[in-house]
Amino acid sequence: MVDITQPVNAAPVGRPAQDERLKETSLLTRLMRRPELGALAGLVLVTLFFLATADASMFTLAGLMNILAPASQLGILAIAAALLMIGGEFDLSIGSMIAFAGLVFGSFVVLTEWPLLLAIAATFVVAGLIGGLNGQIVIRTKLPSFIVTLAFLFILRGLALVGLKWATGGSTQLRGVGGEAGEGWVREIFSGNAFEGLFAWLAANDLIDKFPTGLPTVTGIPVSIVWFVLFALVATWVLLRTRAGNWIFAAGGDPNAARNSGVPVDRVKTALFMLTACSAALVAVLTVLDAGSTDARRGFQKEFEAIIAAVIGGSLLTGGYGSAIGAFFGAIIFGMVSIGLTYTRFDADWFQVFLGAMLLLAVLFNNFIRRKVTGER
Amino acid sequence: MATNAPLIEVRNLVKHFGSVIALSGVSLSVHRGEVMCLLGDNGAGKSTLIKTLAGVHKPTSGDFLVEGRPVSFQSPRDALDAGIATVYQDLAMIPLMSVTRNFFMGREPVKGAWPFRRVDFAYCDAVTREEMHKIGIDVRDPHQAVGTLSGGERQCVAIARAVYFGAKVLILDEPTSALGVAQTSMVLKYIHQVRQKGLGVIFITHNVRHAYAVGDRFTILNRGKTLGTYAKTEIAIDELQNLMAGGKELQAVSEELGGMV
Numbered sequence: 084m085v086d087i088t089q090p091v092n093a094a095p096v097g098r099p100a101q102d103e104r105l106k107e108t109s110l111l112t113r114l115m116r117r118p119e120l121g122a123l124a125g126l127v128l129v130t131l132f133f134l135a136t137a138d139a140s141m142f143t144l145a146g147l148m149n150i151l152a153p154a155s156q157l158g159i160l161a162i163a164a165a166l167l168m169i170g171g172e173f174d175l176s177i178g179s180m181i182a183f184a185g186l187v188f189g190s191f192v193v194l195t196e197w198p199l200l201l202a203i204a205a206t207f208v209v210a211g212l213i214g215g216l217n218g219q220i221v222i223r224t225k226l227p228s229f230i231v232t233l234a235f236l237f238i239l240r241g242l243a244l245v246g247l248k249w250a251t252g253g254s255t256q257l258r259g260v261g262g263e264a265g266e267g268w269v270r271e272i273f274s275g276n277a278f279e280g281l282f283a284w285l286a287a288n289d290l291i292d293k294f295p296t297g298l299p300t301v302t303g304i305p306v307s308i309v310w311f312v313l314f315a316l317v318a319t320w321v322l323l324r325t326r327a328g329n330w331i332f333a334a335g336g337d338p339n340a341a342r343n344s345g346v347p348v349d350r351v352k353t354a355l356f357m358l359t360a361c362s363a364a365l366v367a368v369l370t371v372l373d374a375g376s377t378d379a380r381r382g383f384q385k386e387f388e389a390i391i392a393a394v395i396g397g398s399l400l401t402g403g404y405g406s407a408i409g410a411f412f413g414a415i416i417f418g419m420v421s422i423g424l425t426y427t428r429f430d431a432d433w434f435q436v437f438l439g440a441m442l443l444l445a446v447l448f449n450n451f452i453r454r455k456v457t458g459e460r
Numbered sequence: 461m462a463t464n465a466p467l468i469e470v471r472n473l474v475k476h477f478g479s480v481i482a483l484s485g486v487s488l489s490v491h492r493g494e495v496m497c498l499l500g501d502n503g504a505g506k507s508t509l510i511k512t513l514a515g516v517h518k519p520t521s522g523d524f525l526v527e528g529r530p531v532s533f534q535s536p537r538d539a540l541d542a543g544i545a546t547v548y549q550d551l552a553m554i555p556l557m558s559v560t561r562n563f564f565m566g567r568e569p570v571k572g573a574w575p576f577r578r579v580d581f582a583y584c585d586a587v588t589r590e591e592m593h594k595i596g597i598d599v600r601d602p603h604q605a606v607g608t609l610s611g612g613e614r615q616c617v618a619i620a621r622a623v624y625f626g627a628k629v630l631i632l633d634e635p636t637s638a639l640g641v642a643q644t645s646m647v648l649k650y651i652h653q654v655r656q657k658g659l660g661v662i663f664i665t666h667n668v669r670h671a672y673a674v675g676d677r678f679t680i681l682n683r684g685k686t687l688g689t690y691a692k693t694e695i696a697i698d699e700l701q702n703l704m705a706g707g708k709e710l711q712a713v714s715e716e717l718g719g720m721v
């Protein structure tokens with residue numbers, strides 16, 4: 084029988100830094116553990132492909148802005164979708180949420196004539212509430228989020244249509260948002276270009292292309308790109324370095340085990356649903372202010388594009404594994420392929436074929452990585 | 461606060477899952493510096509009982525007191541906050557996450573002021589290594605995914621985690637079922653040590669010798685009811701074994717197998 088009167092041995096302190104059962108982990112192995120590796124490799128491949136086939140103007144500053152502007156709008160959605168997927172859920176309603184949030188935002192600006200800041204804040208509140216409702220339904224009914232948010236895909240799209248007709252007296256487009264929004268610092272945060280001073284200075288010093296008049300060909304970075312980059316950085320930091328990040332991985336990895344270990348799984352999931360809805364609202368505000376109007380088709384099928392970008396970025400469909408910076412790369416690949424084909428002599432409709440192939444490859448690759456990480460069990 | 465009140469006390473605890481009656485009136489108490497062994501057949505309701513204590517299940521009826529005060533835990537987080545740490549039979553580990561992230565899951569130590577508040581992962585890694593080493597497992601790499609650990613190693617992570625975070629009560633649901641000889645004796649030593657620190661321990665096992673080695677009192681559960689509670693001085697190991705089997709006569713089987721059961 085065990086002698087239990089002896090105290091537990093004190094841990095010997097000076098131990099070898101490296102365990103002898105551990106092979107020297109090569110840089111490659113350590114990289115392989117990162118979920119965004121596939122997306123990064125994909126981005127390199129796609130870039131090489133277009134360097135070889137596309138017109139040189141694609142890789143000028145103006146060309147890059149052309150690619151990054153749509154990529155950034157998708158990317159904001161994709162990063163939020165990736166966080167939600169890592170947390171173990173889907174949101175198929177984000178595309179429709181863009182149209183619905185566009186209507187809400189447009190109505191606050193045009194119909195009630197609220198100041199821009201208030202209208203934007205109110206739009207986020209409405210979106211957040213609907214996201215929270217999505218989450219609560221999923222949590223309380225324990226139905227798959229796939230089906231619950233599919234319902235909201237139709238509900239929100241329908242509400243956007245009906246609401247637009249009601250707000251405009253029969254049209255599916257609400258005009259005049261741009262005019263009513265007015266000017267000012269709030270407008271500048273959500274529309275137009277950032278760093279215009281810097282670009283003017285760069286042009287003046289012949290560091291970037293300029294027109295004969297002296298004005299730069301690219302007057303600044305569209306604000307959506309700035310939002311995109313900031314969101315990617317913050318989301319990555321939260322995911323990898325904070326308590327909330329650990330909880331997101333845990334909630335998606337095994338909600339039961341997470342709950343039993345003291346993770347507030349329901350709160351985490353609800354917050355993630357609110358985040359995806361708010362990311363859709365942000366895209367709505369950015370695009371509506373840019374276009375000056377909103378319509379019922381806004382954000383059509385964006386939910387699928389966002390999920391595809393998240394999967395290309397290394398997120399597992401089963402949850403518990405993935406990366407925000409991967410979704411960032413995934414969205415850029417998406418933008419590069421969709422816009423880049425117009426710079427080549429290929430028919431731009433190859434885009435869909437390319438996309439499907441990319442998705443299939445990414446899923447196969449992710450599966451392989453997952454088995455590697457969990458030791459082929 | 462009455463200092464001599466039991467750390468945990470339940471009276472007439474009942475738990476139904478729909479039409480399934482898992483617990484039909486269980487009473488149990490654990491005091492400071494005491495190891496209470498919870499024994500019983502498969503399906504007796506041991507795990508259901510400790511999951512109720514750990515905040516996973518809400519009791520259908522009955523009293524649940526912590527240090528003399530009635531409590532109603534809404535989630536395992538509440539139980540952890542009350543100083544009750546549990547090693548579940550299924551371990552509650554997440555295979556895709558690293559050893560360190562699993563170890564501190566739900567209890568992450570943070571540093572920095574609010575918008576920049578972050579988990580102190582260097583400290584977490586060091587503690588994980590240290591605690592795993594104490595239990596007799598040399599973690600190759602605290603960043604390795606728990607899914608790549610062996611079953612016993614995984615169990616050790618769960619035990620080390622509970623011992624590290626258990627402030628008042630440590631609940632262990634068959635913690636040694638997958639462990640080697642050295643790790644098992646280490647866990648038994650742990651239980652002894654934890655008792656000496658003044659914590660209460662609830663220890664579930666099917667191994668009567670392990671139970672008898674560390675237990676102060678034994679509560680026998682059978683078909684959702686307490687058969688009785690015995691102090692170590694009141695009961696011999698053979699009697700205990702017979703009670704654990706739910707009163708089934710083991711003698712015949714034992715003789716058939718040459719007295720090895």
Ligand SMILES: Nc1ncnc2c1ncn2[C@@H]1O[C@H](COP(=O)(O)OP(=O)(O)OP(=O)(O)O)[C@@H](O)[C@H]1O
Binds near residue numbers: 480500508549
């Ligand atoms: N969530 C649940 N839903 C329905 N029935 C359950 C649930 N959890 C436990 N039970 C039932 O309650 C009874 C007691 O189960 P429990 O897991 O507590 O047994 P146990 O004593 O821990 O057994 P073992 O020694 O095999 O671990 C079993 O008959 C089981 O089927």
Ligand SMILES: [Mg+2]
Binds near residue numbers: 507508549633
């Ligand atoms: Mg059990």
